Amino acid sequence: MLLVYTHKISPRVKYAFRHICTRILGIEVGFTTTIENFIAHDSLKMSYTKQQLGNEFFIKSNEIMFEQGLSDVDVNVQDWGDTKCFFSTGEKSALPFDIFSASFYLLSRYEEYLPHVKDEYGRFPASESIAYKYGFLHQPVVDIWAYKFKDALQKQFPEFEFPTKTYRIKPLIDVPSAYAYKLKGIMRTFGGTLKDLARFRFRGLYFRFAVLLGFKHDPHDTFKYIINRQRHSKFKFLFFFLIGDYSTYDKGINANKKNFISLIKHVADYCFVGLKVSFFAIENEETLKKERNRIEDIINRPLKASRQSFSKLNLPESYRSLIDLEIKEDYTMGYVNHIGFRAGSCTPFLFYDLDYEVQTPLMINSYHLMDYALLKNKSLLDKKKALNEIIYQVRKVNGEFIPVFHNYTFSDNLRWKGFKELFNIILESAHNE
CATH class of the missing domain: 3.20.20.370 (Glycoside hydrolase/deacetylase)
Structure with a gap:
């Protein structure tokens, strides 16, 4: 089990960690706000808070994970190897970005709650998303970040065996x-026939009746x-x-x-x-x-x-x-x-x-x-x-x-x-x- 030390165990923290650690990487995750419990844990562990405790595996947390409701979030998308990321963390963090906050932002569909232009059916269009605007819609970035996290953890805990998952x-x-054409009822069949005639779609008319009379599939x-x-x-x-x-x-x-x-x-x-x-x-x-x-x-x-x-x-x-x-x-x-x-x-x-x-x-x-x-x-x-x-x-x-x-x-x-x-x-x- 991965034990996470954090200053506040919020629903958002638990949600993001469980998706990345348990659903993607297949490892159980637990949380603590007690330093003694964290020190006593003898397997995978990390701190997820504002400042590093000592030389443990540490990722600096973004404030979005401890807020409630929506706020005006500053999303600054940057390159990270062959992918993109946002919510940068600084030098002391084991990863240059807070992947848990970024994952939460995407998985919760945070941006779809914010004001946006809808399409003709009242849907959230791809063009309104940050993934489309910053060119990473084609990548499952949350899963990519999870494997980058796994690689960093593996360096710190080389003896730990991660489970494998298959495509x-x-x-x-x-x-x-x-x-x-079948099972459409008399009125709809009659309407469809008139429409075919009005648009001179004689091929469609032929197929309609060939199907209805059982001559064609x-x-x-x-x-x-x-x-x-x-x-x-x-x-x-x-x-x-x-x-x-x-x-x-x-x-x-x-x-x-x-x-x-x-x-x-x-x-x-x-x-x-x-x-x-x-x-x-x-x-x-x-x-x-x-x-x-x-x-x-x-x-x-x-x-x-x-x-x-x-x-x-x-x-x-x-x-x-x-x-x-x-x-x-x-x-x-x-x-x-x-x-x-x-x-x-x-x-x-x-x-x-x-x-x-x-x-x-x-x-x-x-x-x-x-x-x-x-x-x-x-x-x-x-x-x-x-x-x-x-x-x-x-x-x-x-x-x-x-x-x-x-x-x-x-x-x-x-x-x-x-x-x-x-x-x-x-x-x-x-x-x-």
Whole structure:
């Protein structure tokens, strides 16, 4: 166990240390404010306070770790080897930066509580983040800092054996609508037909009726292919089905349709199934509760995981609603159009509520890539390059890579040409261990 001496054991200190030491490095951590206990400890130990006690392993703490609520934090980002960091510490500190304060700032999403410009869906855009502004969005900096911390500790305690961790993947399959044409109902089919005629989309009209009459396979019905890929992977995929009511933003299948229910049950036999929270349920806990009950009735087990429609988050309200409904995991944290690490880490972390100054039981699984972000790259070669780069970054720190693909990504639509191959690269990256 690593024993940390500090002048004040704050919730923020415990939160940051436990993520870096326990979740990333796999070592238990304890805290003390008593110098005698610190001196008596005969294994890994360090002081985390304002001034060094003697010649112990010491990291100078930043005041942000002992504050409550939000303050006007001065974030001065600087180079640190092949990465970036902020909250510099001075010469006596074993590390030139307070990685615990910097990690807390990123993991708590401190900057998302501060005034910022939202996008058209009311989301926090990548361009507003310090990671994007200072060019380190592409790196899991919290995990990189953790390994720099480990290296420094190892020099001080060469006899200590750190546990090893391996690279993992957790592919997410987002299902906003299980089918392109099937199970849409008479009114929506009629409306779609009129739209095709008005825009002279005769090919689309042909496909619509060929599918409805059973002559062709629905292009978005790729579930057999995905489940087959699951069978050849040692890591289980996680599907998120939208079962909310039809609205301006969500145009899924009616959750009462028997064939749709059968599909969800079939997928749940092979993969994990979670809830894709509808756009209006994000801000309405009663609607969210209704959707949770609906999916639980279908899968016949308590709902464990969710992700919000359009990857929209309202902090801290969105996460408080999930906690109130006893949903254990969230997969919304990420950027739709940018590859990278929104919270700076590729290790799942618990949500810290900055308003209440408390670590909650909700596990945040931040995704690092959505299929849409790869569309920026014109050629398949460029897409592969971008994908391999993010995989390399996660593998380097033995993290967990979480990509988001949609069921329609695996269709024969020209827009998604080559994406099956990209998905296979992800799956193969886990077999190369």
